[in-house]
Amino acid sequence: MLPVSLRLAVSLCFIAAALLAAAPLPAMAEDAKMSEDRKLVVPLADAEQGLEIFVGKGCVVCHSVNGIGGKAAPALDVAGNQPYFDVFDFAARMWRGAPTMIVLQEMELGYQIDLTGEDLAHLAAFAADLEVQRRFAETDIPEVIRDWMVDEVYQELDPDYMTR
DSSP, X not given: OOOHHHHHHHXXXXXXXXXXXHSOOHHHHHHHHHHHHOOOXXXXXXXXXXXXXXXXXXXXXXXXXXXXXXXXXXXXXXXXXXXXXXXXXXXXXXXXXXXXXXXXXXXXXXXXXXXXXXXXXXXHHHHHOHHHXXXXXXXXXXXHHHXXXXXXXXXXXXXXXXXX
């Protein structure tokens, strides 16, 4: 058995540790306050707005849905056999393909498409919505954008293709 003085010292250490944990240091308290005030925001996603962005910002020049659109990049058709749509996986695939997308956008459009987080949420909703995709028709694409659509497949530029 430990001497009383050693047991007391160990007990005091545990009490001190508990008090320190319960009462954070000023810097930690400030961080904790910021964490309490900070909220995770997920934009409301709308598939119809996603369709407008898909066409209006020029995504359709390289990507297709229902066989309508460009062939330079992966099709964004709804995968019918998946019970859910993973928005973060969609963003991760875009992230992996970003260098290629930028090259193709600059080659085909002459500029880089600028997307906000809200735009990305709407595009993801469009990529996940079978009904909105079924209504998508070539007549939804302005003629000037139809003229830009890429008929070539650039699989060698696709990072997902390269890993297969």
